[in-house]
Amino acid sequence: MCSRWCISRSTTWSSTTRTSSRACGWGATSIRCCGRFGSGRMVRRSPALPASSARPHHEPQPPIPGSDREMLKLLAARIVGLAPLLLIVSFLTFLMLHLVPGDIRDIILGVDATPEQYEELGEKLGLDDPFVVQYGRWLFKAVQGDLGTSAYNSQTVVDAVLDTLPVTLSLTFGGMLVGIVIGVPAGVYAGLHRGGLVDRVAVLAATVGQALPNFWVAIILVIPFALWWQLLPATGFTPPTESVTEWLRSIALASVALGTSASAALARQTRGAVIDVLGTDYIRTARAKGLSERTVTFRHALKNAAVPIVTTIGFQVNGLLGGALIVEQVFGLNGFGSLAIDSVRTQNIPIMQGVVMMGTLVIVGVNIAVDIAYGYVNPRMRPA
Template sequence: MLRLIVQRLLALIPLLFIVSVMTFSFTSLLPSDPVDLILGETGTQEQHEMLRERMGLNEPIVVRYVQWLGRAVQGDLGTSFFNSVSVSTALMQRLPVTLSLTLVSALIAVVVGVAAGIAAALRPRSLIDRLATVGATFGQAIPNFWFGLLLVAIFAVNLRWFPATGFSPLSASPVDWLRSVTLPAIALGLSSSAAIARQVRSAMVGVLQQDYIRAARAQGLSSRRVILKHALTNAMVPVVAVLSFQITVLLGGALIVEQVFAINGLGTLAIGAVRQQDIPMIQGLVLVMVGLVVVVQLATDVIYGLLNPKARPS
């Protein structure tokens, strides 16, 4: 298992290099000039030239990339074109917010999805199974931002149980943090829980028909032990792959849900950077998101190896 982790971490280096080259190249092809966006129409030609030289935009793209890469390997991703804020500092400030939202929504998706899938699999073609199937279909069809607005209208505006907008850090107040993250996490985790429920139901139905499950029941083991220890453990092997994809989807969906609840995470930072064409910020965001996806894939490989010994590297 340690060998697998080392291999994945080493593979991250060329991946980030390729992503940085592509991101740097694509951002250089943007039609708008950052200098024109900063100075506007009132700037003189001398001001344009001075600002372009200060930002290093007079250099060829290869020279600019080599200079940026040299700073990036030292942890310096540059400075924002518009507010002179360090890109690394801005990302580190917003990253815990997005990670909190993603992790809580993933927990909700797993708990709800696995519970619904098990309930449906234990009684195939029953009312519970049909309700779970219909609920999963609606869950995957409803956009998370629309569901977020619905939650705000009901639980924040009418009932006033949760705040409608904003985010409270966990270090400041765990209770306020939980209240601020509950509604966006539910809105974000709904569609993922639906996908997980469908996969768990399908896998559990197949596992419960295996001979070793019948043998476990014949030995007098309790239904809870048979389901949780034997059936669910084997059924979770294909579910892990779906869970990995869903966590990646949650990371992308968090960027949209943050706008609905006015949460200052990576989503707000990304949309602002794209609107302003803040090239250093865009490059830093892309690298961070790619790194997060690779970490999720690594965690998935480790969990898959723990559940399925045959998948472990020799």
Template sequence: MLAFLLGRLTSLALSLLVASLVIFLVTDVIPGDPAAFMLGLNADPQALEALREQMGLNDPLPVRYLAWAGGMLAGDFGTSLTYRVPVVQLVVARLWISLPLTLYALLLSTAIAIPVGLIAAARRGQAADVAVMGATQLGIAVPNFWFAMLLVLLFAIQLQWFSAGGFPGWEAGFWAGVKALTLPAVALALPQASILARVMRSSVLETLGQDYIRTARAKGLSRAQATRRHAFRNALIPVMTILGLQFSFLLAGAIIIENVFFLPGLGRLIFQGITQRDLIVVQSVVMLLVFAVIVVNFLVDLAYAAIDPRLRRKA
């Protein structure tokens, strides 16, 4: 188990190193001068040069990368030149919206997909299976931003059960915050639930065809008992892969949904940083999101080893 853990930690560290290099280089080669963008086309050359010096744009590329990466390792993500506050403050304030939204959507996606996938597998070829497959195909095909607008039209404008957007803040109360996140979470969750349900169905059906399941059936277990006692746990391994990817997607890919619902989360912060050429905000927030993605995948690998001990021996 120790060798397995050390191998995964080494992979995590290398992934973070490569990701930081890619993020820094990609943002560095974006056309245009951030200082000129911030001061305007008619800026005084001396003021422009002073801002470039303040932003560190005159330093060599390796020096700028090491300063940025070293600062992040020390917990210093720099100062936003647009908002004039430390990036950490912006991230913490926005994280209290994006993280609950992501967890809420993941909970909804899992709660819908796993029982639906099990029902479809248990009734393979029957009407319930056909209905589930048709619904999940539709859920995958419909873009989540279009689905979000339908939710706003129905539940916010017609029925007036929810607000059309915005976030009142957690100080307004827990349920007020959850209510404001419900429509965005549903819009994010349903397409992901469609993917997860199809994976769950395929994984259960594949597991039910294994020899040990046939042996369990031969010993007198019903199909439902064999599925619940033996097939379900082994079918979870590919499902957990999708869950890890979904968390990453929901956290890092909610830019459109946060803009549709006017939620001041990390996705909206990245969008504003790009439009305002606030590269230190973009670099730092994207790196944090990549870090979250890599750590989640690392935890998924550990969960694999907990579910299937054979993976620990292979490592």
């Protein structure tokens, strides 16, 4: 009977079994009796792992590509690429406006205008010059920051755009804030509880929300909150420089009306992204390691699901800029959309040209912001 057992590793010849270790480092593990009844007696011999695998070897992780300097280079490249884009947009816009039937002189002077008045106004506005001359003259001034003057008054195009753009931007980003606050949490919760009652209700609400027109939602909101209860103003806009509280009250209803469709789209996209991420191998590995569900959700799942969510936010901001054109009419706001509609109705070509150019700048700026956000949400998407 053995009273004590010992485990030893040998890489030399064994006197009992005549087996040897391999030259590449393989050894053998022996279990023998070390007690008084069997000291030194070999009981069992089993092959051991290579010495190189006895201790796990961790490969160094590749460094995260890109840096803040690379992000600045990306931003500079986007800004440089903006110049040819604006040139193409300005040319196409000028060409289409030049081909529009009708003459602005008929609107300004009326039907009772004399030929001399026609000729004088055409010479003043340069309407009788060839298309290339008109575009070249406009482009030369635009490079210097002069987009022209309104055809009906002495107000410059830049002043007209800057007076109305804050209204539209306030509504757009207010609606986007409503969409993020409602849509992202709803999508996350629905994705975490896929197939449950909350998930089904969220999917149904998102489907209905995307189907409702923004202007219809705006009318429904005005009736109770502005007409019946008089909690919020139905029309008018207060700049934030005058009063932040009144500014929030003046854009509240319009922001909710715009944010309805945005929250629905974000909820659907967030739900799908969360479901896709939760089915990946690294999420199963994180759960197998014993990490809490909160850690798995917020540190792993949402971090990797954020990229499609950021993409959806960028698309929705561009869509809300267009939706604000109609919502401004419902609430009587003198915004960028109202300026665009009035310029089209009156054939105010300088204003129309300025509206298109400024709208292009805003949309490109949003896309650049989305590209930069990619690098911070997922550092591996930064430029190498």
